[in-house]
Amino acid sequence: MTDFQESHKLPAVLFPYAHLPESSLKKILSFFGPLTIFQPWYMDKKVFSSEKDVSALVHVLNPPVDLKPTERLRQILADFKNWIDVNPDKGYTAFLLAGGMDQGSEDSTWAIRKALRHGRDQNGEAKLSPVLKWHLVLHLAQEIEDDRQEAETLLGALREKDSLLKGTVEEEGAENLFYDLPAFGKEAVMEENRLVQVYEAWFSLFGGLLKDHELLITTNQQIMAHVSGIWQEYVMGDEGTAEMGVAFRLPDFSHLSLEDLLSMRGRALGSPVLDEVRKAIMAFWEDPKGGVTLLKKRAEEIEKAFPKGLGKGTLSVTMNYLKPGVPHKIKDLWREFSGKTLILVSEETTS
Numbered sequence: 316m317t318d319f320q321e322s323h324k325l326p327a328v329l330f331p332y333a334h335l336p337e338s339s340l341k342k343i344l345s346f347f348g349p350l351t352i353f354q355p356w357y358m359d360k361k362v363f364s365s366e367k368d369v370s371a372l373v374h375v376l377n378p379p380v381d382l383k384p385t386e387r388l389r390q391i392l393a394d395f396k397n398w399i400d401v402n403p404d405k406g407y408t409a410f411l412l413a414g415g416m417d418q419g420s421e422d423s424t425w426a427i428r429k430a431l432r433h434g435r436d437q438n439g440e441a442k443l444s445p446v447l448k449w450h451l452v453l454h455l456a457q458e459i460e461d462d463r464q465e466a467e468t469l470l471g472a473l474r475e476k477d478s479l480l481k482g483t484v485e486e487e488g489a490e491n492l493f494y495d496l497p498a499f500g501k502e503a504v505m506e507e508n509r510l511v512q513v514y515e516a517w518f519s520l521f522g523g524l525l526k527d528h529e530l531l532i533t534t535n536q537q538i539m540a541h542v543s544g545i546w547q548e549y550v551m552g553d554e555g556t557a558e559m560g561v562a563f564r565l566p567d568f569s570h571l572s573l574e575d576l577l578s579m580r581g582r583a584l585g586s587p588v589l590d591e592v593r594k595a596i597m598a599f600w601e602d603p604k605g606g607v608t609l610l611k612k613r614a615e616e617i618e619k620a621f622p623k624g625l626g627k628g629t630l631s632v633t634m635n636y637l638k639p640g641v642p643h644k645i646k647d648l649w650r651e652f653s654g655k656t657l658i659l660v661s662e663e664t665t666s
Contacts, residue, residue, distance in 0.1 A: 319349055319371065319577070323584045325593050326351070327658065330531035331517040331538065332460045333453065334360040336468065339534050340373065341569035341576060342630055343660050347532060348372055353521040355453045356383045357392075365573070372573065378520040384447045391447075392454055449516035456513045459505060460535070510541055511648065518651040525655075528600035532658045539659040543635045545649060550640050559636040561607045563614040566626025567662065583621045592617055596634070599656050603636040610634070629663040 327347045329335065333354040335343075340362070343350055351374045354360065362373050377383070505513070533539055547556045568576050583589050592613055599606040618629070639653045 320581060322590070323581050323593075324349065325530075325596060327530040327532045328353070328525065330533050330657070331453075331456070331513050332533075332535070333358055333457050334362075334461070335534060336464050337363055338569045339464065341571070341573070342534070342567060342662070343532055344372060344573075345568040345576060345580060345630065346565050346632070347530070347658075347660075349374060350532070351376060353378075353517070353524070355450045355520060357386070357388055357450070358454065358457065360457075363573070369573070372577075376521075376524060379523065382446050382449075382520055384444070384450050388447060388450055388454075391451060395455070445519070449519050452512050452516040453520070456505075456509075456516075463535075505537070507541065510538070511646075514651075515648050518648065522651055528654055528656070530596070530599075530656050530658055531652075532660060534660055536659060536661060539633065539635075539657060542637070542652060542657055545645070546635070546637050546652075549642055549645050549649075551638055555638065556635070559603055559607060559638055560634065561610040561614070562631065562633045563610060564618045564663065565630045565632060566618060566621050567628040567630045568626055570627045571625070579622055579625060586620045588613060588616045588620045596656075599634070599636055600654060603638065607636070631659075631661050631663045633659040633661075 325347045326349055327343070328351045329343075333352060340350070349372055352362065353376055356377055362375060363369050543556070543560075547553065551559060568579060571579065584593055592610060595606045595609045634656055635658075636656050637652045637654065641649045641653050
């Protein structure tokens with residue numbers, strides 16, 4: 316497998332999910348990488364369908380061994396999946412109350428207690444250890460994200476078929492049926508308190524493996540909007556948010572083989588414009604205002620610096636530097652984000 320040359324590296328960490336479809340990973344790797352993916356214990360999801368060694372492109376890490384739960388987690392997850400088959404109307408979010416059982420409905424709490432056949436506290440109530448709770452939250456959050464990704468893939472396929480029907484349907488506007496549907500990534504899949512549970516679990520298990528100024532990458536627009544909104548409200552305000560954020564476009568090379576993708580990427584990042592951009596992103600935390608100014612200045616040149624005619628579409632990249640300075644009146648959790656850069660990589664669609 317082709318490796319990243321040192322001058323082409325732009326390392327980042329996937330946040331906060333532990334797995335993405337191969338096409339989504341390739342979208343990220345079109346510009347960023349190597350990519351670190353944190354997976355909770357017992358998830359064991361394959362990164363790529365290929366049997367080739369991709370360790371140079373994607374690093375999969377588990378939490379430290381002292382944060383490894385017992386295999387009891389496997390049984391809890393199996394019991395939950397049986398429960399959701401019987402109660403399909405409940406959805407995965409009901410079971411995320413494992414992160415806060417005292418806030419749940421009677422039905423949800425009962426289901427959790429049924430799954431936890433032992434491990435009760437002094438009052439005889441079902442109780443989760445923090446490590447087990449964090450793992451359970453991330454496993455179930457991944458189930459939600461997998462469903463969202465699957466739905467988005469299905470919608471994309473329907474749109475592609477819909478485009479082939481253009482000109483063959485007599486009724487005006489019928490050919491745009493599926494283009495009128497919003498992308499699932501733009502819809503709120505989880506309530507805010509559930510998202511906070513996911514963040515807390517993720518940082519509790521993996522925070523010790525992070526550097527102070529990581530690039531955190533997501534493909535979920537709800538995550539980007541939620542975290543950026545917190546920073547806008549409590550830290551930077553509207554004007555500061557504009558100073559610390561930038562967006563630019565890239566061609567989408569996710570349809571290429573990994574070898575071809577890295578070859579193309581290597582040629583592009585060797586150009587003066589993209590080399591300058593890469594270095595600015597790597598040092599974003601040292602001079603965020605300067606980095607934003609440079610990226611805004613180069614935004615139109617970035618997409619043009621890639622080889623022509625190889626992309627199948629356009630990717631939108633949005634970067635927000637989460638300026639340090641979280642006030643004490645909000646949860647300690649948010650200090651984990653402080654000084655990091657949150658990046659959204661999404662497919663640019665036309666309606």
